[in-house]
Amino acid sequence: MTDYLLIVISTVLVNNFVLVQFLGLCPFMGVSNKLETAMGMSLATTFVLTLSSVCSYLAFTYLLQPLDLEFLQTITFILVIAVVVQFTEMVVRKTSPLLYKVLGIFLPLITTNCAVLGVALLNIKKVNGFIDSIVYGFGAAVGFSLALILFSAMRERIAVADVPVPFQGAAIGMVTAGLMSLAFMGFTGLVQI
Amino acid sequence: MALIHTSSPHLHKAVNATDVMRLVVLATLPGLAAMTFFFGWGTLINVIWACLLAVGFEAIIIKMRKRPLGFYLKDYSALVTGLLLGLALPPFAPWWVMVVGVFVAIVIAKHLYGGLGQNPFNPAMVAYALLLISFPVVMTSWTQPFLMVDDGQSWNVMGFIDTFKLIFAGIEPPMIDSFSGATPLDAMRHRGGQTTEEVWANVPVLAQGMGAWHAVSAAYFMGGVFLIYRKVLTVHTPLAILATLGGVASIFYAIDPYQFADPFFHLTAGATMLGAFFIATDPVTSATSNKGKVVYGIGIGLLIFVIRDWGGYPDAVAFAVLLMNLSAPFIDQYTQPRSYGHAKAKRGMKGGA
Numbered sequence: 001m002t003d004y005l006l007i008v009i010s011t012v013l014v015n016n017f018v019l020v021q022f023l024g025l026c027p028f029m030g031v032s033n034k035l036e037t038a039m040g041m042s043l044a045t046t047f048v049l050t051l052s053s054v055c056s057y058l059a060f061t062y063l064l065q066p067l068d069l070e071f072l073q074t075i076t077f078i079l080v081i082a083v084v085v086q087f088t089e090m091v092v093r094k095t096s097p098l099l100y101k102v103l104g105i106f107l108p109l110i111t112t113n114c115a116v117l118g119v120a121l122l123n124i125k126k127v128n129g130f131i132d133s134i135v136y137g138f139g140a141a142v143g144f145s146l147a148l149i150l151f152s153a154m155r156e157r158i159a160v161a162d163v164p165v166p167f168q169g170a171a172i173g174m175v176t177a178g179l180m181s182l183a184f185m186g187f188t189g190l191v192q193i
Numbered sequence: 194m195a196l197i198h199t200s201s202p203h204l205h206k207a208v209n210a211t212d213v214m215r216l217v218v219l220a221t222l223p224g225l226a227a228m229t230f231f232f233g234w235g236t237l238i239n240v241i242w243a244c245l246l247a248v249g250f251e252a253i254i255i256k257m258r259k260r261p262l263g264f265y266l267k268d269y270s271a272l273v274t275g276l277l278l279g280l281a282l283p284p285f286a287p288w289w290v291m292v293v294g295v296f297v298a299i300v301i302a303k304h305l306y307g308g309l310g311q312n313p314f315n316p317a318m319v320a321y322a323l324l325l326i327s328f329p330v331v332m333t334s335w336t337q338p339f340l341m342v343d344d345g346q347s348w349n350v351m352g353f354i355d356t357f358k359l360i361f362a363g364i365e366p367p368m369i370d371s372f373s374g375a376t377p378l379d380a381m382r383h384r385g386g387q388t389t390e391e392v393w394a395n396v397p398v399l400a401q402g403m404g405a406w407h408a409v410s411a412a413y414f415m416g417g418v419f420l421i422y423r424k425v426l427t428v429h430t431p432l433a434i435l436a437t438l439g440g441v442a443s444i445f446y447a448i449d450p451y452q453f454a455d456p457f458f459h460l461t462a463g464a465t466m467l468g469a470f471f472i473a474t475d476p477v478t479s480a481t482s483n484k485g486k487v488v489y490g491i492g493i494g495l496l497i498f499v500i501r502d503w504g505g506y507p508d509a510v511a512f513a514v515l516l517m518n519l520s521a522p523f524i525d526q527y528t529q530p531r532s533y534g535h536a537k538a539k540r541g542m543k544g545g546a
Contacts, residue, residue: 035526153523154313162307164258175305179314180519182322186496186512189505 004135006191007127011139014191017115018147019177019184024115028148029173031106033159038152040099041106042145044088048110049119049144052077052084053137056120057130077120085111115144151180210309214269216425220416221276221471227412228280231405232336233350233372235284238360239291240276246295247275254304270309274298277317277472281464281511282324284336285373288361290328294320314518315478321511333507337374337398338405374398377406377462381454382507388451403462410466417470426474429483433490434469434497435460441498453502465497468510478518485521485528492517 017023024045031041056077064070089107093100100107110116119140127136154176163172228236251271255262278294298320306312325332339350351359351372358364380396381389393399420426442456459465464472473479473493480489493513500509531537 035523150519150523153526154519157313157522158306158311161311163311164305164307167305172305175301176313179302179319179515182319182326183314183512183515183519185322185326186500186506186509186516187504190499190503 004131007132007135008139008142010191011136012143012146013184013187014189016143016147016184016187017118017140018144019181021118022181023118024113024144025177027106027109027113028144028151028177029170031103032148032152032155032173035149035152035156037102038148040103042141042148044092044103044107045110045113045116045148046138046141046145048081048084048088049116049141050134050137051088052081052116053119053123053140054130054134055080055084057123057133060124073121073124074117077117081116081120082111115140147180151177154180210268210270213425214273216420216423217273217471218269218276220420220425221280221413223412223416224409224467225276225280227409228284230348231338231409232284233339234353234356235286235336235351235360236280238356239282239284239286240279242288242360243275243279243282243291243295244272245275246292247271247278247299250295250299251304254300258304265308268309271299274303274316277467278320280467281317281321283332283334285334285356285359286331287363290324290331293327294324297323310477312477313522315472315475315514318472318511318514318518322515325506325511333375333379334373335376335379336372338402374402376507377403377458378501378507381458381462382501389454390451406463407461410461413466413470417466420470420474426470426476427483427486429486430474430479430490430493431469433487434473434494435465437491437494438465438497441495445498445502459498459501463508464510468493468497468514472510473514473517478521480521480524480528482525482528482530484530485524488524488528489517489521492520 011017015021018025018028027041027045032038059076059080060070060073064073064076085108088110089100092103092107119137123133123136127133155173158172158176167175225236225240248266248271252262252266255265275295275298278298279291282291282294298316302314302316302319303309303312339348351366351368355366359366359369375383375396375398377399380398381392384392384396387395417426417431421428421431438459439456442453442459445453446455454462473490480486496513496516497509500506500512504512506512
């Protein structure tokens, strides 16, 4: 049980995928203009990340390893992720058409979210076991969601600030992301995984 | 409800930023005096140097943005940022550390966002965290309180001229080693396999020098109470921070007193008091409503304890404040008070089926 807690703390705070490992920056910058959209994106990404982390773990352990095809892992994972995203898109479209509309192009773009592939690759390297990989994927997704939601709440405030002209828009967003990353450095050394 | 009887004229003086900032400067003076008394002239020199730099950078930026210089400089906000950074840095920090720090604080953390009232992060703490990560050796070598140098009878600090030379020219006086040492939090953090009891008995900065830190904390506490009395800040944030930190520390101390420091140590060592009353309460970067301030304060208290006891840095006030600064807009979103006559606002996702 403690192991799982440590994995969660490690992936959410210490090795936050966005703010410490700098993965998944495209949705982090692209979907963070409004808090509501950010929340929808977080939910969708959480679903995809957890599921794809598990699926790619299974594909790696029960398909690639027995056949000695580990060198095909990247291409296999991309395929697995694409399938999971397609599945998520269909679910969201059926259950919440409004969310589907709000997320728009970003939903299929989860496929190219480097955090998803990054989690799948790091997952097989760092943790072993079925439950571990679920926890790892979920923790990574919670970390992503945390960073994205807090960032979007901040950007709503910065949008009305009197920012100097050369820094308006994406530039000040980048500065803010950098300062957030600086704040997350405070968690360094909390757990070693 | 008691009715308050006052005679006319029922006039109130409008509170403006200048008055508030002036009171904050006034309230830090006991702390500044205590630090100068216990740690030597370094603190005072640092504070003055930081204030000069802060006002200078502020003036340059305002000129570059073609705003009225006098109006923006008059609000004293740059002075307060410089003052807080000067108080937070180690007394013998070289001059260029302060230049980097003040530049980051005033130019990047404050004016890139449009100046006073619009910066999401506390400028002084952004600078402190950046310096701590960039120059860890300089930032963690502290000064011994004078109680420990020599016999502790006379006022045994490094002379003013020697300190000045050390900061601005890097010339070390022959006795430098007897003036520098670790902070109590450092000693507690890097104690190896010792229990807290052994650390208290063996490490000189805890056995003899802790009194100085108690006095400095008491001075900041007094300044903070003065600010609350003058209604510059409400009691919510400091109380939430101190109560949470003390409460959590008490629980862990009760469970295992050999591994965790006592709550009084947590409250009086390092920058706890400075952070709780002067840094976390910054009205721009903290949460807005009273309920929000309580949540914000609890977060800071918890983070200070977690990072101090399990994290990689001995003192955690800067990181805790920054982490809650970046959560503050989100906290505000969910702690907005209901205005009279209106229903509670619906928040969160609206994209349901």
